[in-house]
Amino acid sequence: MEKSVAEHYGAQFFKEQSGGSFESASVIVPLVLRLFKVNSVVDVGCGVGAWLHEFATNGVSDYLGIDGDYVPRDQLRIPSERFRSMDLRSITDIGRKFDLACSLEVAEHLPESSANEFVSALVAAAPIVLFSAAVKGQGGRNHLNEQWPSYWAERFSGHGYSAFDCVRPQIYDDSRIRPWYRQNLLVFCRGDRCPEGYSSLTSPFDLDRVLPDYFEYKLQEVTEGKSAAIAARHLLGNLGVLARAARRRSGL
Template identity: 45%
Template sequence: MSGGPDTTRYDAGFYADQVEGSARAAAVVLPLVCGPLRPTRVLDVGCGQGAWLAEAARLGATQLTGLDGPWVDTAALRSPRIAFHPTDLAAPLPDHGRHDLVISVEVAEHLPAARADGFVADLCRAGDVVLFSAAVPHQGGTEHVNEERTSRWAARFDAHGFDAFDVVRGAVWDDVRVAWWYRQNAVVYVARSSAHHATFSALPQPVPRDLVHPEAFEAKVSWLEADRARLAAQIARPTLRQAIGALRRALWRALGGGAR
């Protein structure tokens, strides 16, 4: 996900801002994936309050598993059917079995770069179909520590026998119900050995791999403009020493000092 200048940890305010946007995005994006897949077992790695899992349940999933840090308030989960497991995502993930669909959206950028290869390996072990979205370089956001190009993530999945299918981004590119970071970054990865590979191969693939959404560009420019305005104001504001000096010169002139 994205936002303004980096802040700290994922508190209640972070999730309050994030969960409604996630719910809106899930309602648009998941039917594109679940339609051809019809998953019953869904795992969300970095689930937050479970907005994506709740939407998966609405689409027919019956086994919902969510992994995220211990700071998640389980009383605020979006569905009582979610089996939530507090998990350190920066460490190898515990085995929770195989799933029809694995979701991890705007999570990987929050993990150390050294964790990237292992994180993708964990996702691939958990299921044959992965809906994955991660921040691209310079996207910005809360505690983003590893922003990488989509093509770099695709190469990692490829190393585990998964192909990238761009069935989401082209379909939602102009859909304002979906936050721009999902429109920019969401890709489906499917194991080449999976029966679902042929299904996703038949779907349109209209966009190149590495993309920057215009709204991402506009947001970044807005942040830079705001920073520039603050800096300009600081430069224009006289320092205390300058102000005292100007006052002394004015008094000196008023008292006739320096008259020739």
Template identity: 35%
Template structure:
């Protein structure tokens, strides 16, 4: 499942480092948990910036491929409820929720809110493509779920990621930050507050991909090669 992650380790770590650099402009978490951490690239970036880390993922990750130590990892089925007594400065989940059962969506958001007052969230949108994507939703749907728990939506990362030449397109399109109402934030972050419906921004990459799919469907209906 993670063979491409291993093959693209350098690019994926570079993306994680850029995303962490952007995030640290607004918040400086001392502790971070990543739900669906994969090989741990984002946590590795957080650790380099002084945070203690916890990664949670399934048992299919080979420890020899992980870029974070075994002691920082915990195995769990994310389709099942997850809880810890500890709360973290930041809970993250990056391109994971689209792999979960649709009926797990609301409870997964609830788990993230129980883990931290600040959540970094990214998940695939409809027609994004990719293996095992069974729960594709526009970001506005997730934003409404967070709003139900009293979390406001902020958009400080997507456009800044677009300034990185080698940025993964799904990070330029999908990464948002959610903060619990009442939590003190910097004026710099406050400038990036958006309403949930504004979260469903679709980038050029996704738009062009969708157009190609529709054109191919038209050709197929017409019986064209």
């Protein structure tokens, strides 16, 4: 039987997720604020509000977090009145404009049929979008639509938004930041809000490249997984030997 959305994203999920988000946000948010003039922020798929908490700490007082009704309110790190419950699978009009929209490691949790509508909602909300979504093979809880960044860049381009790699070069080897942010984080901008001194990315070669730290992180994950599987096979084999010896001793 298929799990409900609430079962996938319960209190334990957000408890596990928030620690890495807080530490990553503490480094990335000040960089974003140095690149762009931001007085208002909406975080679509905000979880318990780790990123918005960091924007508020850095002086942004106008902000809103949007996520599903399954987010545990007692874990929110933003005032409850700054949180709005919406179904991210069919989000349309957020209701107002912001200087910056964030969506960080969220889009992969939505079905592919929601991808175009989700991007449309983000660009309708702000001229600048800080965006990160799981690449193919990244893995994670209930990942339904892992895609390379060029997939998302094509959808933003349809709205006249260009991709800029203005954050990753500053964080790619910073171990305080979770590997998936260092690998996936891009900024999509409307033409009049592009970051000074940066050229837009258009080719899959530039958009989809894999950073060394992320590659090593996934390689270690695979290696550890294989080691665990080998250990399990040895354990099962040893249990089989013990069971056969016990049968022999009992005369069975």
